[in-house]
Amino acid sequence: MDMDKVYDPKAVESDVYRRWLEAGVFHADPAARGKTYCIVIPPPNVTDKLHVGHALNNTLQDILIRQKRMDGHSTLWMPGTDHAGIATQTVVEKRILAEEGRRRTDFDRQEFVARVQQWKDEYERQILDQLRSMGCSCDWDRTRFTMDEVCAKAVRTAFYRLFADGLIYRGKRLVNWDPATQTVLADDEVEHETVQGHFWYMRYPLVEPVELAGETIEHVTVATTRPETMLGDTAVAINPNDPRAAVLVGRMVRLPIVGRKIPIIADDLVVLPDPESADEKARFSTGFLKVTPAHDPNDWEIGLRHGLPVVNVFAPDGTISDRHGWEDADAPEAQALLGMDRFEAREAIVEWFRKEDLLEDVREYTHEVGHSYRSHVPIEPYLSDQWFIAVKQQIPSLPEAGLIAGTDVPANSLAGLALAPVLDGRVRFTPERYAATYRAWLENLRDWPISRQLWWGHRIPIWSCDLELPPDVAPEPVAGHDLDARSLAALTRSVGGDWHAFFEGQGAYHLRVEPHPEQEGFLRAYICPESGNTELEARLTEHGWQQDPDVLDTWFSSALWPISTMGWPEETELLKRFYPTSLLCTAREIITLWVSRMVMFGQYFRGEVPFADVYIHAMIQDGQGRKMSKSLGNGIDPLDIIDSHGADAMRFTLAQMTTETQDVRMPVESMTLPDGRQANTSPKFDIGRNFCNKLWNASRFALMNLSGAPAWGQVHPGEEITDRWILSRLATTVRDVTGSLSAYRFNEAVNALYRTMWNDFCDWYLEIAKVRMAAGEEAPKAVLAHALDSLLRLLHPVVPFVTEAIWAQLNSVAPVRGPGDMQAEPVLASAAWPRAQSEWIDPDVEGQIGAIQELISGLREARSRHNVPAADTVRVTVIAAGDDAALIERTAGIIQGLAGVSELKIDPSAGPSGTDATVVAGNIQALLHDVIDTEAERARLTKRMETLQRGIRGAEGKLGNAGFLGNAPAEVVEREKQRLAEMRAEQAAVEESLKSLG
C-alpha cells in the first residue's frame, strides 16, 4: 500500500482520468445489450469558460450517468458545445474593438466568421478540458458542436421540412429590435427591467376647434412615455364609450413638429381615464392615445384594425431617420431631429413641446421596459421583414386533432406537439412545479421569429429572387403544380429556360412564390434545397438568386440537439438505441427557450419526445443572494476550486447543496491558490475536501489491516454484533442512496453517504475494530474489505477520482472479496452498483448498538463534565438486567475501550452514592464512580429534571386525552407510552442520584 497521510487530488486525478479513457468505460456501444441510459449535455456556450453553475449542472449529470453505468445500463452521455450566435458574436466584436479598434463592418463576412471561429476553437477546447477536469464521463468520441457538419446537416434538413410544410414564413412584423447589436430578438431574449420614467402630457391641436359640452376645444392631450415616437403617429384613438367620442371621432388633428393631419379614431383598447381607479393606466390616461403603428405593438394592432398608415421614423441603429418609411419629414423642426439618437430625440421633442406651450404636464412613472439580454439597451419595437415559424398552425402532414383541451393550441401544431407530452406525462418535470411554467408559456406562445441579423450562425438556407410579372400570363392554376401559370412563367424567365430542367437531378427542394412585399409588378420567389448543394447554389447565384444574409436563431439548432448529435436525419444506430434519451438536466432559465423547443422538434421530426424526465436544478447565488457575474466579481471558477480543493471536493459540495429549491447560496471568499494567485472560493468546498480526506484516511486504515493476508471468503453477518451492525447499516445505505438518486434527491443521497462513511464507518465501526484488535482479536478482514468495497462503489458517482484511486489499492490488497468469491472489477467506474442485501438489514442489532452508542456517549459526557483527564480511566457500574445485561456483557470490551472504563460491573440493584455521576441511556443506567465535582452534577441533574418533568407532563397530557387515544395511530400511542415510561424511570433515577448527593 502506498498512500500519503493527506489526500492529494493533484497526485491522482489526471492519472485516474487517463485510466478511464484507456479502459474505454465512457464509450457507448449501440450494439451492447441491456437497458440504456442516455443524457445529452446542455451544450455550454463557447462565449466563455465554464462557471460554477456549469460545474453543478455537469456534476449532477455525471453522478446519474455513473450510477446508471455501474447499475448495468448501457450509458451514453453526449458532450458538445453551442455556437451561441448573438452571444459569441457580441463578445468577439467587443474584443476586436477593444484590441484592434476595428468594427465588424471593417471585415468581410468570411473574414469575420473566421475570427469568431478562432474564438470558438479556443473556448471549446477550454470547456471540454474543464469538463474532463471535473471528472465528467462523457463519450468524448462523439463530441459535437452545434455548427459542425453533422449538426449543420440536421439544421438544413429540419429547415427544409418546416418550410415544405408551410410552417416557415416571411413576415413583416413588429419585432423586438436591439439597436445596439442591430438584430431581432425573440420574446424570451427580452429582459424586463423596472425603469423610473415619466408620462409626458402633450397637446395635439385640432385642425378645427370643436364645441364640446359647451366649451370650445382646441386640442386633445395624449399621455406617453415615449414622446419621440410621436413623429410616427398616424392617428389619435379614443375609447368609443368615452362621452367625448361622439363629437371627436372623425375629426382631424395636426401632428406637432411634423404637421401631418391625422384622424381621431375609436378603439376599445384605449383605457378610459379615472383618477380614482386602482388601475394605474386609468389614473394616468387622458382618454386619448397617440397611435404609432410602427413603434408600438398595441398601436400596430390598432393600425391593422383601422387601416392606418405605418410611418417608421427610426434607422436600425435607433436614430431618427427619414429613410426608412418616413416620407413627410419636410418641416424644418422635423429635419432638425434627423440623425439624433432616440433618447436625444426624446429630450428635444419634449423641449419643443415645452417651448410651444404644448406640454401640459409631466408625471413620474415607474414601469417595466424590455431590454436586450445581450446588449442591455432598451428594446425597440421595430417593423421589419423576418422569417417566422408558425407555432400554432396545423401541420398539414399530421392528422387533424382539434384543440388541446382548455387552450387555443391545435394538437397537431408545433406548440401542441410540445404541450401534449407534459400534460399526459410522457415528459415529467422534477420539481413538478416547473411543468406549470412550461405549460403557461406554450399556451400563450406567439410565432417564433427565427432570423437573426448576424454573421455567426447557421445561414438561412433560402435563396430568393425578385421576379418581374410576365405581362401576358394570367395567374391560373396549373394541373399537378402548387404554383400558378404566371409564377411558373416568371420563374422560367429568371433561370433563362425551363425551371424544371434547371433543377433536374438537384435533389429535393421547396419553392414558394409570393407577391413582392414592396414592389408592385413583381413577385418574389424563395427556394429551399433539402440539403447543401454547392453546385445548385452556384447556379442560382449565377441567375441572380441570392442567399438570405441572415442566420438562424441559436435555439433553432439547440432545439435539434438531441437528434442532431445522434446523426439525424440519418437513421443511425445511435438514434435507434439511445433516442428518446432518459433525462435532460438543466437550469430553469431555459425551460421555455430550449426545453420546450426540443420537445417540439423531437416530436415533429422524430415522432417522439426527446427525453422522459426533465430535472431542473437550483441556481447558485453568492452569500447575499445575488447572481454570480463577472461584473460583480463574485463568480467562482471551477478550475480554481479543483486546483485548491480537488474535483471530488467540488462535486461533493455541489451535490450536497442540491435540494429542490430554486436558488442556493454559496458564500464567496477570497483565497490564495497554491501558485500564489488570488481567486474566489467558498467555505462550502472545505466540506467536500474534508470528506475526501476522511475517506482517504479511513481507507488507509482499513487497507493497513487488510494487507499481508487474504481477505476473501463469503461475507455474511456472523456472530460479532458490530460486524452485523455495520453490514446492516451498509445495506440500508445502499437502499436509501439508490432510491434518493432515482428521485433526483441529490442532497439526501449525499447526506446518507456522509453519515454512513463518517459517523457509522469511521466514528464507530473503525474505532470499535481498533478496540477489538487491541484486545487480541484478529482484524475482521472480510467485513472490513466488504465495507470498504461497498462504500467505494456507493461513493463513486459523487467522488469518482478518490474512490477510483482507493479502489486500485484495495484491489492490490484484497483482489478477491465478498459477497461471493468474485475477483473484483479492475476499474471502479465500470464495476457493479451494490445490491441492497435486504436480509442483512437488522433493526434489532441497529437498536442494540444504538443503545451502546448512547451509553458510551453518556459516559464520555460525564467524564468531560467532571473533568476526568483523557488518559485516566474510570470505574463504572451498569444497572441492568435481562437482555440489557446480556448486551452489556457482550459489548463490555467495546464500552471499556471507547469510554475509558477500567472496571465495568453489571449490577441490577446498584444505586448511586454521593461520589457517583449518573448516566442514563434509554433503559440502561450507569454509575460513574468516584467523581468529585458534586456541584456540577447537581446542577446538571436539576436541569435534566426540569426537562424530564416538562416531557412527562406533555406525554401525560397526550395520553390522558381521549381524542389522542382515539385518533392517533396505534403505533404513535404506543411510542408515546414507551417514552413516558422511560422518562419516568429516568426521573426516578435522577431523583435518587440527587438524593445521594445530599
Add this chain to the structure above:
RNA sequence: GGGCGUUUAGCUCAGUUGGCUAGAGCGCUUCCCUUACAAGGAAGAAGUCGCAGGUUCGAGUCCUGCAACGCCCACCA
C-alpha cells in the same frame, strides 16, 4: 399586473403523506497532536421554525391573511 420560490441555531441549509423531546455542516466554547485522518477525535452551548388567525387530539409541516427578500412571465399609452 400575473405566477413561483424563500423565510428553521451566528452562517449555509435539511426536515417527503401532520406524531419533533426540531437536525446537519461551518463557526463558537472546553479537553485531546490516542500509532487512519488536527482537513482529526471527544464533549458542550446555541432555535417562542417570518408575523397574525384558523383546522386538528396534535402544526415547522395543512388552510387563510399579512410582511420581507428573490426569481420568472407580461406589448414601454
